[in-house]
Amino acid sequence: MSYQSIQHVLKTAQPGPEVTIKGWVRTKRESKNAVFIAINDGSTINTIQAVAETGQLPEETLKLITTGACLAITGQLVESQGAGQAIEVKIGSVHIYGPADPDKYPLQPKRHSLEFLREIAHLRPRTNTFSAILRVRHTLAFAVHKYFNDNGFFYLNTPIITASDAEGAGEMFRVTTLDATRPPLTEDGKVDYSQDFFGRETNLTVSGQLEGELGAMALGKIYTFGPTFRAENSNTTRHLAEFWMIEPEMAFFELEDNMNLAEDFVKTVIRYALQHCADDLAFLDNRLKEEEKLKKKEEQSDMSLLEKLQFVISNEFQRLTYTEAVEILVNSKPAKKGQFQYEVSWGVDLQSEHERYLVEKHFKKPVILTNYPRDIKAFYMKQDEESDASPGRTVRAMDVLFPGIGEIIGGSQREDDYEKLTTRMKEVGIETDALWWYLDTRRFGSAPHAGFGLGFERLVLFVTGMGNIRDVIPFPRAPKTAEF
Ligand code: ATP
Ligand code: MG
Numbered sequence: 400m401s402y403q404s405i406q407h408v409l410k411t412a413q414p415g416p417e418v419t420i421k422g423w424v425r426t427k428r429e430s431k432n433a434v435f436i437a438i439n440d441g442s443t444i445n446t447i448q449a450v451a452e453t454g455q456l457p458e459e460t461l462k463l464i465t466t467g468a469c470l471a472i473t474g475q476l477v478e479s480q481g482a483g484q485a486i487e488v489k490i491g492s493v494h495i496y497g498p499a500d501p502d503k504y505p506l507q508p509k510r511h512s513l514e515f516l517r518e519i520a521h522l523r524p525r526t527n528t529f530s531a532i533l534r535v536r537h538t539l540a541f542a543v544h545k546y547f548n549d550n551g552f553f554y555l556n557t558p559i560i561t562a563s564d565a566e567g568a569g570e571m572f573r574v575t576t577l578d579a580t581r582p583p584l585t586e587d588g589k590v591d592y593s594q595d596f597f598g599r600e601t602n603l604t605v606s607g608q609l610e611g612e613l614g615a616m617a618l619g620k621i622y623t624f625g626p627t628f629r630a631e632n633s634n635t636t637r638h639l640a641e642f643w644m645i646e647p648e649m650a651f652f653e654l655e656d657n658m659n660l661a662e663d664f665v666k667t668v669i670r671y672a673l674q675h676c677a678d679d680l681a682f683l684d685n686r687l688k689e690e691e692k693l694k695k696k697e698e699q700s701d702m703s704l705l706e707k708l709q710f711v712i713s714n715e716f717q718r719l720t721y722t723e724a725v726e727i728l729v730n731s732k733p734a735k736k737g738q739f740q741y742e743v744s745w746g747v748d749l750q751s752e753h754e755r756y757l758v759e760k761h762f763k764k765p766v767i768l769t770n771y772p773r774d775i776k777a778f779y780m781k782q783d784e785e786s787d788a789s790p791g792r793t794v795r796a797m798d799v800l801f802p803g804i805g806e807i808i809g810g811s812q813r814e815d816d817y818e819k820l821t822t823r824m825k826e827v828g829i830e831t832d833a834l835w836w837y838l839d840t841r842r843f844g845s846a847p848h849a850g851f852g853l854g855f856e857r858l859v860l861f862v863t864g865m866g867n868i869r870d871v872i873p874f875p876r877a878p879k880t881a882e883f
């Protein structure tokens with residue numbers, strides 16, 4: 400039996416034809432003369448109302464039509480008498496695929512807490528909030544591919560199981576076929592990885608960048624968009640152990656070009672979501688407004704979700720160096736009153752509270768910070784000769800900072816000078832032998848190049864206005880969460 404999606408039926412909104420719709424019951428309401436059933440099939444945030452006259456449906460059928468039950472309804476589209484909807488379905492026949500025992504079904508037509516919904520992540524896509532988030536997530540993913548395709552980038556898939564630690568931060572999940580309780584040992588008592596499947600130590604990737612650079616040095620402009628893993632203690636509202644990262648890498652790009660691209664990219668994909676997810680974003684905007692009302696006055700945000708999205712797409716991002724930012728932060732009110740949780744000083748990485756202060760209070764614009772101290776950044780960033788700090792102390796890094804989140808993008812121009820790169824690797828204790836393939840791009844036909852990484856879930860978090868990154872991925876993986 401064919402059927403029409405509710406999104407399609409509501410969009411056409413013409414009374415007259417007979418339709419079949421299939422979906423899950425959201426609510427059932429009985430009045431003296433009629434039964435009203437609200438049905439949603441996930442294609443849209445909206446429900447369609449189906450109406451039967453009292454006594455029309457057999458008692459056994461009516462009993463099974465409860466919140467969460469799955470059914471098909473065939474009937475004529477008629478003009479609706481009710482407010483808020485143009486059309487409804489005058490029920491001809493009902494087929495029940497699967498009932499949902501109302502005494503046991505965990506989702507009821509009321510507002511459930513996000514904490515509770517996190518415990519039933521397998522069912523939460525059936526709620527308005529989560530179906531809206533998942534549709535926005537889909538649209539953003541599509542917009543990402545579209546943006547790069549439209550701008551001459553090639554989609555490159557980099558390894559998920561890899562021998563390299565791109566960030567050198569030691570936050571990797573080990574992948575091994577060896578028996579963890581009794582691994583084979585070498586003569587000097589170390590684990591003998593030569594007996595492992597790949598013949599050496601391997602991990603889940605923390606970034607596709609190093610391999611992405613190989614692509615850029617052949618195809619010009621590439622991007623990766625794949626699963627990324629970090630075994631960090633990610634018990635924050637902005638970190639996941641498994642997330643999706645978007646990493647463009649461009650030959651012949653310097654830091655300035657990289658910043659221009661990052662700014663244009665995020666603005667374009669957010670604009671795309673505003674155009675193509677208007678209903679879902681209006682719903683999420685409204686949801687957030689209701690949530691804000693429940694908060695104490697001083698904790699309320701001064702911007703609504705839609706205002707925040709406008710704030711990003713309509714402002715030119717403020718660009719300044721890390722050194723300038725530290726100066727501002729040290730002289731800021733919260734620093735003087737000791738209101739920051741962490742103290743700011745040159746050479747220490749900024750925390751999200753500092754990043755947010757710059758964006759929300761000081762500049763009132765999204766911010767791009769550049770030229771970070773090299774000791775707090777990864778080995779592959781290009782050393783800065785002409786920065787405001789003494790030469791060599793900073794690198795050509797950039798972080799893009801957003802309201803409510805702080806860092807959303809981290810990127811840099813890459814060190815393309817073989818001597819400088821290998822010297823730096825030795826200084827920070829990275830084996831040059833293990834990365835011989837990476838160094839080959841500097842030995843043969845090296846070129847200036849740059850790129851950045853955007854955590855896809857940070858983008859979805861921002862666009863949906865949610866407060867916790869675990870609520871913008873279908874199956875969140877964080878410490879102590881492994882239902883799936
Ligand atoms: P943070 O300072 O927030 O921990 P980072 O500087 O460690 O981020 P990078 O190594 O620069 O992160 O990674 C690039 C981007 O990947 C970040 O700007 C962020 O958007 C995203 N990202 C990093 N770690 C995570 C994580 N654990 N979960 C989700 N997204 C992440
Ligand atoms: Mg981190």
Ligand code: MG
Nearest residue numbers: 748798806809
């Ligand atoms: Mg950071």
Ligand code: MG
Nearest residue numbers: 798806808809
């Ligand atoms: Mg970073």
